[in-house]
Amino acid sequence: MAERRRGSGRGRSGLGLYGAAAAVLAGLESGEGSLKTLVYGSSFQNPRLLFALVSETLRYSDVLDSILGAAGLLRIEKKLQPQLAKVLVYDLLFGKGMCGGGRGKALVLKHRARLQAELARLKVQKKVSRNEDLLPPLGAEDAPRVPRYVRVNTLKTHLDDVVDYFKRQHYSYQGKAGSMEEVSSLSGKKFFLDPHIPELLIFPPQTDFHDNQLYVAGHIILQDKASCLPAFLLNPPPGSHVIDACAAPGNKTSHLAAILKNKGRIFAFDLDAKRLATMSTMLMRAGATCYQLAHQDFLATDPRDSKYSQVKYILLDPSCSGSGMTNRLPVEENAPLPERLQALAGFQRKMLAHALNFPSLQRLVYSTCSVHQEESEDVVQDVLQQQGKDFRLVKILPSWLHRGVGAFAEAKCCLRASPKETLTDGFFVAVLERRRAGASEESSTAELPETENSTGGDACPVPKKRMKQARSAL
Numbered sequence: 224m225a226e227r228r229r230g231s232g233r234g235r236s237g238l239g240l241y242g243a244a245a246a247v248l249a250g251l252e253s254g255e256g257s258l259k260t261l262v263y264g265s266s267f268q269n270p271r272l273l274f275a276l277v278s279e280t281l282r283y284s285d286v287l288d289s290i291l292g293a294a295g296l297l298r299i300e301k302k303l304q305p306q307l308a309k310v311l312v313y314d315l316l317f318g319k320g321m322c323g324g325g326r327g328k329a330l331v332l333k334h335r336a337r338l339q340a341e342l343a344r345l346k347v348q349k350k351v352s353r354n355e356d357l358l359p360p361l362g363a364e365d366a367p368r369v370p371r372y373v374r375v376n377t378l379k380t381h382l383d384d385v386v387d388y389f390k391r392q393h394y395s396y397q398g399k400a401g402s403m404e405e406v407s408s409l410s411g412k413k414f415f416l417d418p419h420i421p422e423l424l425i426f427p428p429q430t431d432f433h434d435n436q437l438y439v440a441g442h443i444i445l446q447d448k449a450s451c452l453p454a455f456l457l458n459p460p461p462g463s464h465v466i467d468a469c470a471a472p473g474n475k476t477s478h479l480a481a482i483l484k485n486k487g488r489i490f491a492f493d494l495d496a497k498r499l500a501t502m503s504t505m506l507m508r509a510g511a512t513c514y515q516l517a518h519q520d521f522l523a524t525d526p527r528d529s530k531y532s533q534v535k536y537i538l539l540d541p542s543c544s545g546s547g548m549t550n551r552l553p554v555e556e557n558a559p560l561p562e563r564l565q566a567l568a569g570f571q572r573k574m575l576a577h578a579l580n581f582p583s584l585q586r587l588v589y590s591t592c593s594v595h596q597e598e599s600e601d602v603v604q605d606v607l608q609q610q611g612k613d614f615r616l617v618k619i620l621p622s623w624l625h626r627g628v629g630a631f632a633e634a635k636c637c638l639r640a641s642p643k644e645t646l647t648d649g650f651f652v653a654v655l656e657r658r659r660a661g662a663s664e665e666s667s668t669a670e671l672p673e674t675e676n677s678t679g680g681d682a683c684p685v686p687k688k689r690m691k692q693a694r695s696a697l
Contacts, residue, residue: 316342
């Protein structure tokens with residue numbers, strides 16, 4: 224069953240949705256960006272609906288290719304764009320049926336009987352009765368079962384209230400997850416509390432909450448666990464001034480607002496006006512009030528501007544290859560051209576170096592949804608070599624086993640996430656803190672209340688609060 228639903232306020236007509244979805248598929252195939260980047264960078268006014276349609280089309284991509292090939296649709300209808308055909312046929316056969324008008328729909332409907340016959344024939348050939356059974360097994364090595372993560376929005380509700388709500392919906396609460404095995408075997412209507420991120424619930428893969436009243440009201444946020452790590456690890460206290468340097472689509476911004484309890488100020492930057500408008504709507508629905516949107520290039524901001532004189536915390540999640548995202552087209556996007564990686568890494572280094580120039584900055588989180596060392600450890604290493612006298616890496620969540628890679632001596636201070644290792648999207652996170660003025664690295668380390676010594680004495684320091692939170696880690 225498709226995850227997407229036809230709700231009110233879709234705001235589309237004709238082929239608006241299908242044309243936008245076809246454009247996103249074409250962009251993925253040509254390596255223009257990640258699914259999230261392309262969706263939220265489009266002109267379609269309902270990005271969540273667009274994201275859901277493209278994600279489901281990608282999920283059935285191999286099945287659709289088989290049906291389109293067997294039916295000869297693209298051979299017969301030469302004017303039908305391949306990506307548009309795939310989206311339309313997905314909605315015809317696996318979605319809720321095509322809505323709206325347009326020539327593409329008319330061309331596909333001419334072959335409805337043949338397409339339905341090819342679907343039936345494929346089911347007979349595979350010896351299955353349900354559409355979902357045509358998909359690859361979720362437990363396969365090359366298809367990790369990434370759960371549905373649900374962040375409770377504490378700006379509007381409380382964890383206990385949300386847990387009680389799902390219990391009333393006949394879900395069975397299993398308490399805090401104690402192992403990867405427990406999470407990977409999650410099924411049916413059972414759910415866990417995440418062991419790392421407070422107020423994060425874990426449901427079985429493909430659980431759909433887009434029509435749930437808590438989601439519609441902004442009481443829960445559908446956000447992958449890895450995407451929750453940056454704001455959680457930045458951990459600005461209420462009242463702080465924070466910069467979210469690459470804020471859209473805004474999930475991390477709303478997470479920061481919740482951590483701040485709407486007390487303080489978040490300067491949220493993004494160059495794309497449409498992405499900012501979408502983010503503003505999402506933040507309003509989430510009940511965030513402490514943010515100030517900035518439609519400008521973060522690199523063009525003056526760190527000495529008095530407006531930012533109290534900024535002690537920066538979250539930097541710059542544009543990247545998106546190679547860690549699990550909901551992307553299975554093509555060679557996970558191995559982008561070296562030239563593209565080099566260009567992205569150059570941009571990321573500029574962003575990180577600029578962020579470290581803010582005079583009151585005390586802590587910065589640098590993150591990417593990339594699996595590539597060039598965009599992650601290498602960027603941190605290069606910038607620290609330039610400004611390492613002022614900042615140092617902090618080892619975060621020391622019991623998190625999936626650490627940074629490469630020859631960089633401090634890479635183990637960083638963490639990585641991946642579908643196979645952590646049952647999340649692929650991600651990289653590093654936390655940099657300013658050294659105390661006039662203090663050596665050794666004395667800075669000694670002043671912290673607790674350190675992680677299990678790695679042989681070469682570990683970076685970690686605050687006691689984080690140590691306590693990490694002890695229940697997976």
